[in-house]
Amino acid sequence: MSTSQTFADLTALATHLRELLAENKKFVLLYAYNGTGKTRLSMEFRGIGKQADTRDTLYFNAFTEDLFSWDNDLDGDIDRKLKLNSASHFFDGLAELEMDNRIRPLLRRYVDFDFRIDTEDWFVRFFRDDDPDQNIKVSRGEENIFIWCFFLAIVELAMDGADAYQWVKYIYIDDPISSLDEHNAITVGNHLARFLERKDHAIRTVISSHHSLFYNVMWNEIKRIDRKFVPCLLSKSRQTGEFQLAYTGDTPFFHHLALLQDLCHAKETGQVFTHHFHSLRSLLEKSSIFHGYKDFAACIKREEDDPDSTLYGRLVNFLSHGNYSFYDPVEMLPENREHFEKILTDFLEYYPFNSAILPQAPAQAETQ
Structure with missing residues (x-):
């Protein structure tokens, strides 16, 4: 593999990432500054595997976060809830797989609130342990943590071979910690690594981030799991619009x-x-x-x-x-x-x- 490669567009780059993962590579770790095209790249990667009713990529990015939206009960200011987009395959098996019991132990690592999922009307209510009847509005960072833990619960189901997620061949994670502080960036990275080190599945993973601390945490964690992983730096030429992928080798990006x-x-x-x-x-x-x-x-x-x-x-x-x-x-x-x-x-x-x-x-x- 050369030290760097140039691609005319994001489709060509996404195709290349899939080719890397087909070459007995299990992980690609990608660093890029905001505005380079990371989120669009994750959607191009997903799009290549989406043909008619088939799909192969479970992804986490800004679009994933948009599957959740707040109803703040502007009239009564009491019944606040987080609505779920029932049209998305992200929520396949929500009712029968007892997602709340899978999410709760993951969420407890980060926050001190609890939640209830309404699988009939597709929303989530949050509350504190000392006042279970009060529907609280959690902060943006706490909301992102909840969505992240929701995603991790689905990743776990996919790795377990659950029928609802048999279609998952790839996992693409783009900036899971965009609204989190430095401590949680480390915690999220270490926690994610515990999922990725499982070897009883054939799912391949791409992780991209603009957060240098998170990137370095994942670099060290993934290298411990699989020394064949591909770490790289993505940049875009302002003159030509081309994308360059530089392979960073054995040195994390500090x-x-x-x-x-x-x-x-x-x-x-x-x-x-x-x-x-x-x-x-x-x-x-x-x-x-x-x-x-x-x-x-x-x-x-x-x-x-x-x-x-x-x-x-x-x-x-x-x-x-x-x-x-x-x-x-x-x-x-x-x-x-x-x-x-x-x-x-x-x-x-x-x-x-x-x-x-x-x-x-x-x-x-x-x-x-």
């Missing part, structure tokens, strides 16, 4: 590691430009957020005569706000370059990143 590699490369080659202070600040901010600090200066090494690290914090703050262009680079002044290199060197000593990802790492690794 924004902060890419920044770190770029900064270390600039330092090692001496090609240090004014815009690198932008990248340095971004690296410090991402690291401070990860460690729970409110200010990026917390990730700058403190000097004995500057216990609050105010000097270098102000330098980074000031020098990263200049009108510096990535497309018209200006070499950094010697004094500022010394500050830049010191902050970066201290950062690497303070947070010992794996040396194998940094420039000149292979030679260093051989001596260790």
